[in-house]
Structures are given as structure tokens and as C-alpha cells.
Amino acid sequence: MxxxxxxxxxxxxxxxxxxxxxxxxxxxxxxxxxxxxxxxxxxxxxxxxxxxxxxxxxxxxxxxxxxxxxxxxxxxxxxxxxxxxxxxxxxxxxxxxxxxxxxxxxxxxxxxxxxxxxxxxxxxxxxxxxxxxxxxxxxxNDDVRAFRDEVVEAIGTKNLIDVRSPDEYAGRLLAPAHLPQEAAQIGGHIPTAGNVPWSKAANDDGTFKSDEELKELYAEAGLDDAKDTIAYCRIGERSSHTWFVLHEVLGHQNVKNYDGSWSEYGSLRGVPVALGDERGEA
Amino acid sequence: MCGATQGGPSLEGVDVANQAVIQGIVLRDGEPVASAYVRLLDRTGEFTAEVPTSATGQFRFFAGPGEWTLRTLAPRAEAVDRAVVAAKGVVADVEIDIAKVAVDA
Structure with missing residues (x-):
């Protein structure tokens, strides 16, 4: 691609x-x-x-x-x-x-x-x-879609990318700021997930940034090419944007979108959750 | 200026007490701009959300308490940045005039 x-x-x-x-x-x-x-x-x-x-x-x-x-x-x-x-x-x-x-x-x-x-x-x-x-x-084609059990197993083993805004990642907001603040039961992110807001992949006019800028963005975030990657957001639409960048524009293999995303994960009982701006431990 | 008139959309049905609302209207020469985009940037300048203005030029965000920047994009205009402070239970109402920096067509 x-x-x-x-x-x-x-x-x-x-x-x-x-x-x-x-x-x-x-x-x-x-x-x-x-x-x-x-x-x-x-x-x-x-x-x-x-x-x-x-x-x-x-x-x-x-x-x-x-x-x-x-x-x-x-x-x-x-x-x-x-x-x-x-x-x-x-x-x-x-x-x-x-x-x-x-x-x-x-x-x-x-x-x-x-x-x-x-x-x-x-x-x-x-x-x-x-x-x-x-x-x-x-x-x-389940090669492009991740479900919750695979996401829990990915903690500490695969690249997890949380593409929401920094305030949603940290747990200070529960939803994008143009929507009422409700949805998942709790705030935070999946431990070990890096935060690369989807918006960093786009210019102000909504076009995608250049291949060079995109490669640098994910390299800086520590994305390991050798590992499989799962992207998520709140309901799976912004992470589709990132899935598109990684899988379709940059040609990374083994990239999945977790469409259950935070609205599902943040409502599950018994799974680990990290709060604040740090990734958290596996 | 229209004095104390609030420019944002109606708050009917909004749980204002539990939200930190930032809203307002985008104007060009005093007329509402329906084809503008308003972006909400956090205290570090990071994008948080974006909405197109309504047919009446209005927009609304449900932010968290703190300092934010509104960046407005519109056809034939340069981006306009406006700082705004949000607090829970308070509606921050902002009037954005893009004509002031309009590019000569």
C-alpha cells in the first residue's frame, strides 16, 4: 500500500x-x-x-x-x-x-x-x-479487528496505542470535548499503551501529514515495528483513523483496531487500568 | 458588540452543573458563519476536539476545568486563536470575530 x-x-x-x-x-x-x-x-x-x-x-x-x-x-x-x-x-x-x-x-x-x-x-x-x-x-477479516481478550493479553507484549486526547488518556475527560462527559464507567487507559493522539497525524485542514512526518511521529512514540499493534480510542472511530495511517498509508502489517475501545474497556470488571499521563506497568 | 447578549447555543436540556461548558458564536462582519470549524486545544496546545459551527454560527464543547484555546478555521480567513478558561458549573461564552484577520480575496 x-x-x-x-x-x-x-x-x-x-x-x-x-x-x-x-x-x-x-x-x-x-x-x-x-x-x-x-x-x-x-x-x-x-x-x-x-x-x-x-x-x-x-x-x-x-x-x-x-x-x-x-x-x-x-x-x-x-x-x-x-x-x-x-x-x-x-x-x-x-x-x-x-x-x-x-x-x-x-x-x-x-x-x-x-x-x-x-x-x-x-x-x-x-x-x-x-x-x-x-x-x-x-x-x-479479523486480521484488522481486535476484541477485548486479545487486548488484555496485549498488555506488555504488543504495541498498544491510545489515540484519544491527552486529557482522555490521563482520565481527566471521559469523552471527546464536544460530547457530554459520559460513557465508560471510569477514566484512564490500558496499562503500557502509549498516547499518540490521532490528531497528530493530521494537518489543521484535516489532510494527512507526509509519510516522513508520520513515520517520525510513531517512531518517537516508541512504536516497535517488530511487534503487532492494536489501536483504540473511545468507540473505535478515531483509532480507525490511526489504523488507516499505520496499515494503509505507512504499510505496517498486523495492525488491528479495537472497536470496543475505552467505552468497553473502561466498563470491564477486573482488568488493569492506568491513570495519569504515564503509561503504567504491565 | 452586543453587550451582555450570550452568543452560544441554547442550554436547554444541558446538565450545566456537572459540565464545564465552552460555547459561543463565530461572526464575520457581525454575521454568523455557518461554515467555520472550531478546534479546542488543551493547555499544551494539543488538539482535543473540533466541531463545525451550526447553521447559526454556534458551537459548544464540554471541556474539563482549566485553560483552553479555541482555534477557528473558516473559508477565506486566517485561523483565529482565543484563550478561554473553563470551570465546572460555569458556561464560558465566547464571541469570535474572524473578519478582523480576514485575507483580502
């Missing part, structure tokens, strides 16, 4: 809005953002209503996912360009999610919705009608 295989620029996107076989998909934390204006021809995925199981805390299954993409008019061979607000947090989450179900031709729009807006590029409220397809999801 290289940057050019996984990212497209706003200029490229603007020139390819009508290109057959290319589908733009908006995924936002603010699920109403699309309705107020989106890239011409783009369809919407709602990370909560479309991508989460309506009953249990998990993803929709492969059959439901196949129906979802079929209904949206996305084919297995289409190149899907994902973009969204919040520096592509949820677009990166959808990228990781589509990777989990084996979609091959995926890109993120570098800078996402924010750069598009700051550049004063055109948005429309017109909702496209795409003919339904018969999409077939592949078997879930």
Missing part, C-alpha cells in the same frame, strides 16, 4: 464526481451533515443506523451489510471514495469496516468534508438515485 493507493485529493474528487464505477460515500459523526449538503452524486451511510446491529453491541452481519450496499447501489467492483466530517473520523471507520467485509477498491478523500468546505467547493442537497446492485460481502 502507498498513499496514492488509498487517498485521493479534493481536486481529483472534483474531477471524478461523475466517473462511472466511482461512488462517493459520506459518513459523518453528525449523521445530519449529509442532508445539509454533500458532494454531488454522493450517497450516505449512517454509522449508527446502518452499520451497527440494532440489538446487540456489534456490527451488522455480512448478509445485512450486503443488503445495505446493494440498496445504496454500490457494487463489489466499484471504487468507493469515503469522506466525512471530523477529519474523516467516521469515514476512516467506514473504510476500516468495508475492509473488514473485504471491499477492495477503497479510498479516503484527503481532508474530508472540512477541507472541501474550507476550499469553498460545491455541495448539493440533491440526493442521487442509484440502481440497486447485488453486493456480496466477504467473510469478516
Amino acid at each position: 502507498a498513499r496514492s493507493d488509498v487517498l485521493v485529493s479534493a481536486e481529483w474528487a472534483e474531477a471524478n464526481l461523475d466517473t462511472p464505477g466511482v461512488v462517493f460515500v459520506e459518513v459523518d459523526e453528525d449523521t445530519d451533515a449529509y442532508d445539509g449538503g454533500h458532494l454531488a452524486g454522493a450517497v450516505k451511510l449512517d454509522w449508527r443506523a446502518d452499520l451497527q446491529d440494532p440489538v446487540k453491541r456489534d456490527f451488522v452481519d455480512a448478509q445485512q451489510f450486503s443488503k445495505l450496499l446493494s440498496d445504496r447501489g454500490i457494487g463489489n467492483d466499484d471504487t468507493v471514495i469515503l469522506y466525512g466530517g471530523n477529519n474523516n473520523w467516521f469515514a476512516a471507520y467506514a473504510y476500516w469496516y468495508l475492509t473488514y467485509y473485504g471491499h477492495e477498491n477503497l479510498r479516503l478523500l484527503d481532508g474530508g468534508r472540512k477541507k472541501w468546505e474550507l476550499d469553498s467547493r460545491e455541495l448539493t442537497t440533491e440526493v442521487p438515485s442509484r440502481e440497486a446492485t447485488t453486493y456480496t460481502a466477504k467473510e469478516p
